[in-house]
Amino acid sequence: MTERLPMSDALFTPIPTRWVGPLLLSGEVEGEQSVPLATYESPLWPSVGRGARVSRLVAGGIRTTVVDERMTRSSLFVAPSAADAVVAARSIEARRDELGAVVAERSRHARLIDLDTEIVGHLLFVRFALTTGDASGHNMVTLAAEGLMERVLAWHPELEYGSISGNYCSDKKATAVNGILGRGRNVIAEILIPADIVEQQLRSTARRIVELNVRKNLVGSTIAGALRSANAHYANMLLAFYLATGQDAANIVEGSQGITYAEERGDGDLLFSCTLPNLIVGTVGNGKDLPTVEDALERLGCREERAPGGNARRLASLIAATVLCGELSLLAAQTNQGELMASHLLLERRQGGAK
CATH class of the missing domain: 3.30.70.420 (Hydroxymethylglutaryl-CoA reductase, class I/II, NAD/NADP-binding domain)
Structure with a gap:
């Protein structure tokens, strides 16, 4: 092992960070909460923001459940x-x-x-x-x-x-064992969106989003050989949240293994959920004492006096809910031909990007 350099000697790379939301939550976390996303992919902010806006229009918003840790x-x-x-x-x-x-x-x-x-x-x-x-x-x-x-x-x-480590753990690798036996925080985020909100806010319908989820996330991921994973872009939200809160970013490898599920309910209502079984996150430890990280964790309510594990469970729940917002928004956009690329071009041009 090489000698560890003190953090004071480190150079820092600035990453654009924006607080998005608030998200409306219930279950493991109650109430409204904005979240920080550090990313160079600036369209991620309004995309997650659209999912957050939907959550505030739905009774109970996004419900999170911690299955295991x-x-x-x-x-x-x-x-x-x-x-x-x-x-x-x-x-x-x-x-x-x-x-x-x-x-x-x-x-x-x-x-x-x-x-x-x-x-x-x-x-x-x-x-x-x-x-x-x-x-x-x-x-x-x-x-x-x-x-x-x-x-x-x-x-x-x-x-x-x-x-000391034989790779059966399995750390920072896409494997089946973590989903089967568990590693990290296993969290499910779910929301039931009335049909009129799906149409007005997402410019789509439950049926079209369900069909796309089956064809893209389930069938497409299967023929690609995905390993216990069927989602559109969990890694985008995970990396942005991990960087903003001092997490080990390499853990998005197993963290992004998860399954998006969508189902039409009643007269066109949309049941939408994201299951993330391998969230490797914490609120204490290396990197958490940096001023910007400390400020973010405090603003997220993850510096409260709780029983051991309580702050980390809150953080994992907020991450899962954020993933749902971004996943929902992207899938809805992809039900409309041309919307995804048009949105990216419009947003990046506004911010001085692609011409």
């Missing part, structure tokens, strides 16, 4: 044989409570809540899952994994150290 680190052990790996795996699973005590000894906030094993040949992968309070938890789970590996190697001297 955990952070993972997979450690790799090398056994003499596959048979030895199986014996060790069963022993590790049987002594989960003892391993939980090891984690508690090393951290005030981390708690072991699950573990899964996978054996390939004579290689033993152990995926530890922990709660990490308000931190995203990268370093917290790595520190915990060091102690867990030491304990396992003491129990099983026949095993050898392979790696």
Whole structure:
């Protein structure tokens, strides 16, 4: 590892940032809240703004639900044989409570809540899952994994150290395991939009948006080989929100794995939801002490006195709701031929961009 430079020695790259909204929310977060988006793609601001405007016209706005939260680190052990790996795996699973005590000894906030094993040949992968309070938890789970590996190697001297991280975690990679076993905050944002608002604000209909979602996001993503992912552009909103709030931007790789669902209800009403199962976000930790980030988190209401994890859950919910706003607006635009490009050209020309 290279020596870490102090933040005071770092150079900073300015990224245009604008507060958009407010969004009207219910569920995990109640009331109205504007959100910061740092991006060079300036049309993203009015696009998310249109979704935010729709949310304020709907009773209850966007409802967010946190399904689960955990952070993972997979450690790799090398056994003499596959048979030895199986014996060790069963022993590790049987002594989960003892391993939980090891984690508690090393951290005030981390708690072991699950573990899964996978054996390939004579290689033993152990995926530890922990709660990490308000931190995203990268370093917290790595520190915990060091102690867990030491304990396992003491129990099983026949095993050898392979790696502190064996990629079964899986961090900053598009994999299936995160969606199946969980990694980060799993959040769903949903809204039910009356037919007249769909027509007036989105210049579309529920039926056209549902058809496009099936044809583009579901079928198109399938033939492209998407991995547990069916959406139009989650990564756009995620990156902009991550940069504005001091998150590890590389985590948009797994964060943008998610599914957009749309359904026509009643007489043309639109049920629209975004499921984001792998949001790796936190309100404490590296980068969060920068003045602009601190100001943003405070303005977002993520600096309140809450039980451990409460501020991070609020942040994850706000991110999911923001993703829904941008996703809804883009899909609606794409139901009308020529609207997407015309909007981009108009907005960028106003701001001195493309001519």
